[in-house]
Amino acid sequence: MSIGLSRAESKPNIIVIYTDDQGYGDVSALNPDAKFKTPNLDRLVHEGIAFTNGHSPDSVCTPSRYGLLTGRYPWRTERKSGVLGAEAKCMIADGRMTLASLLKEHGYHTGMVGKWHLGMDFPGTPKDRDWTQPVKDMPLDKGFDYFYGVPASLNFGVLAWFEGRYAKVPPTLYTNKKKNPLYLDYRIMPPYETEPGKSTDPTRIVKTNFEVAEDFIDNQCLTRFTDKAIEWMATKSDDAKSGKPFFLYLPYTSPHYPVCPLPEFQGQGEAGAYGEFVIETDFHVGRIMEFLEAEGLDENTLIVYTSDNGPEKSWPSRLKETGHDSRGGFRMGKRSVYEGGHRVPFLVRWPAGIAEPGRAWNGVVGQTDLLATFSDLIGQQLPDSAGEDSQSFAAVLRDPKTEYERLPLINRSNESGDGRYAITDGNWKLILPKGKFKPELYDLAADPAETKNLAEQQPEKVQQLQKSITDIVVKGRTTPGATQPNDTGYWKELSWMSIADFEK
Structure with a gap:
């Protein structure tokens, strides 16, 4: 049953803030032993709901972004593992419903500011660009009215400040990773080179080149993205007050490499440059909230704050050297099928719409659930061909005593040579067998x-969960409705089931 709002003017503005490689333990309100403070994220916890069992759709970047925006598991597509480069066929097929296209269809302004990383079609080839021509197969083709941002993670190149389909300063220079004096990773910063050949720059870690604009510098991302987000929301403020709300998707590039906090944040906290970078991220979230309050939009704006996967593999050294556990005590981190790979911060704040704010919800939810939840909140139903793995948790916002239970949730490892799947049903989690x-x-x-594998003690539970994941894969959906096709036939990572099982 929908709990949609009865008056169009009551539809909330919606902001989804998506961080990059931020672990569950990188929010101080969720981690009492955190070595830095995140007061603005903590405010989301204290004034909203902390979903303490919230999951990204995958354990790496590109597939999680697909699942977040479409409400469909990324492994149903042709891409079964890994991430895209900056230039690639967009992973979201034409005509596939997204958060943006759903909300645009129902009267919302839709804007995206930040990192896309789902594939774009740039004009020409790296050897023969024509930057006077538009970029295609990108956010403006997937439901967004406005786009400002970067194509992918910064280490993939084609780096410029794109607005709409064009870069004001095109990426006609060349560079790659340079030494980072603050951290163990790299920087993307001038001086850049005019020739595409290999570099002899002694500060370069990687000598091959990618395309970059002369005005691009990595440590400006968070400031520019927040500035542009506020600028865009300001143009929609009057409409929002008169019944035409906005949807903003704000995927930040932090705390993903390069870890490059601005000088004013250096020295803060007790977890080195990484902690400083999260502190800077928290500062910009505060700027978004200050804007909403100043404009009188705070009360009826729903903010979702979450991350695309768990922390990068620098977490063990950070734990050893500073005592800060970015995983929040869960097992492993980014790329892993274990909880640390996909259990992430998942915070929701909406003053006008959340009953008894300041509470935690410990039941399972997934980022794929946003599509069904937003559809529910605006009083709509999803067609069978959209949001196949999306289940509305809107009841949790309205009713602290709801008996809402998430249907079985699937996660996946993206470790090289691993590719294991897991299914979580309530408190039980089964990681499926594969190879060794x-x-x-x-x-x-x-x-x-x-820490305690119970598979041998609970063979019936193993069999039950294995049947559940097989059904979810084969039916092309988790939720009730007509069977939907996966985009490919059987693939090798489905090692617990046969081709005959898949084709039933």
């Missing part, structure tokens, strides 16, 4: 760190 890996079964209520 045997099945692993965990009771997450008793063992959230996944």
Whole structure:
């Protein structure tokens, strides 16, 4: 049943802030042992709902972004693992419903500011560009009215400040990773080179080149993105007050490499440059909230804050050197099928719409659920061909005592040579067997760190969960409705099931 709002003017403005490689333990309100403070993120916790069992659709960037925007698992597409480069066929097929296209269809202004990383079609080839021509197969073709941002993670290149389909300063120079004096990763910063050949710059870590604009510098991303987000929202403020709300998708590039906090944040916290970078991110979230309050939009703006996967593999050294656990005590981090790979901060604040704010919800939710939740909130139903793995958790916002339970949730490893799948149903999580890996079964209520494999003691539970994930894969959907096709036939990572099972 929909709990949609009865008056059009009551539809909330919606902001989805998506960070990059931020672990569950990188929010101080969620981690009492955190070595830095995140007061603005903590405010989202104290004034909203902390979904403490919230999950990204995958354990790396590109597929998680697909799942977030479409409400469909990314492994149903042709891309079964890994991430896209800056230039690629967009992973979101033409005509596939997204958060933006849903809300645009129902009267919203729709804007995106930040990192896309789902593929774009640039004019020409790297050897023969014509930057007077428009970029295609990009956010403006997937439901967004406005776009400002970068194509992908900064290490993939084609770096410029794109607005709409064009870069004001085109990426006609060349560079690659340079030494980072603050951290163990790299920087993308001038001086840049005019020739595409290999570099002899002694500060360069990688000598091959990618395309970059002369005015691009990595540590300006968070400031520019927040400035542009506020600028765009300001142009929609009057409409929002008179019944035409806005949707803003704000995917930040932090705390993904390069870790490059601005000088004014250096020295803050006790977790080095990484902590400083998260502190800077928190500062910009505060700027968004200050704008909403100043414009009188705060009360009826729903903010979702979450991350695309768990922390990068620098988390062990950070834990050892500073005592800060970016995983928040969960097992492993980015790329892993274990909880640390996909259990992430998942915070929702909406003063006008959340009953009893300041509470935690410990039941399972996924980022794929945003499409159905937003559809529910505006009083709409999704067609069978959209949001196949999206289940509305709107009831949790309205009713602290709701008996809402998430249908089984699927996650996946993106470690090279691993490619394991997991299914979580309530407190039980099964990691499916693959090659040398045997099945692993965990009771997450008793063992959230996944230390005790109960597969041998609970063979019936293993069999039950294996049947559930097989059904979800084969039916092309998690939710009730007509069976939908996956985009490919059987693929090798479905090692627990046969081709005959898949084709039933």
